[in-house]
Amino acid sequence: MSAHNLLEIKHVKKQFTVPRGSLHAVDDVSFSVKQGETLGIVGESGCGKSTLGRVILRLQEPTAGKILFKGMDITAFTKEEMRQMRQHMQIIFQDPYASLNPRLTVSQIIEEPLTSFNLYPTVKERKARVAELMALIGLPPSAGNAYPHEFDGGRRQRVVIARALAINPSFIVCDEPVSALDVSVQAQILNLMVRLQQQLGLTYMFISHDLSVVKHISNHVGVMYLGQLIEKAPKPVFFRRPLHPYSMALLSAIPQVNVKEQKSKIILKGEISSPINPEPGCRFAPRCPFAQDACQTKDPEWKEVEADHFVACHRVEEFAQGLIYYQ
DSSP, rough: OOOOOEEEEEEEEEEEEEEEEEEEEEEEEEEEETTOOEEEEEEETTSHHHHHHHHHHSSSSSSEEEEETTTTTTTOOOOHHHHHHTTTTTOOSSSSTTTTTTTTHHHHHHHHHHHHTOOOOOOOHHHHHHHHHHHHTTOOOGGOOOGGGGGGGHHHHHHHHHHHHTTSSSSSEEEEEESSOOOOHHHHHHHHHHHHHHTTOEEEEEOOHHHHHHHHHSSSEEEEEEEEEEEEEEHHHHHHHHOHHHHHHHTTTTOOSSSOOOOOOOOOOOOOSEEESOSSSOOOOOTTTTTTTTHOOOOOOOOEEEEEEEEEEETTTHHHTTTSSSO
């Protein structure tokens, strides 16, 4: 795999004005994704995962920060420049039915981006490309004449994937693409995405609340909490030795097939702090049993604790040395 960064996010923020003030949906997030790899982003509902994905693609405009794609700062791009950039950056949405036009057949849905970007000048070439994409995602040619409502969730999501791949993007934001599917179908779609990544050299940002899904597909794992990225590490390191107390609590909730391997669940207590007009201090502090005075008043620094292992926690050195831990 290539070692260079395809995507770099630098201090990106997204705030929404609400009646009570400013909602910090994404707050000072920085990370990078290497070409051909998958970054899994996890966190509970409302933590800002999906908003982050949309901001990276500029489906929603960032309030501050820089988004570098292949070294280009796309936050400075005009609408037309951004439209052309859509050839390189695509998204797979959570609900396949809601993201497909019910009035178009499967062939028309997959062909639409080809027409929009004038990539294949003749009808014959476009039809050939549609047939190639349908074969790639495992749908028979006869499916091209069907409408989205005639398919189950798994086949609809295959259509969404084909549409995203139609214009040969190098980066795809996958916004909980399997959470609306049955477990058996989830496995099929995940395996399809892994195969396509290897075959086409794709780079994914995979958003999910399910750590077991993220473990299956990701090279690196990032954890979000109330709009902030609080930990990012290579997958083997993260699942073996997380260094943020929230990450530890998330991992303890994963059910194990072998009951003897099941660790005791960490039950978080306390109130979730509000992302509206947040005060200085760690957002996790009200629920953290290790919180000290500094945690309540000072924002933790986002720093590299070990090689490629980033954490935002005032007491991370103590966790790294094993001086403090959940009982």
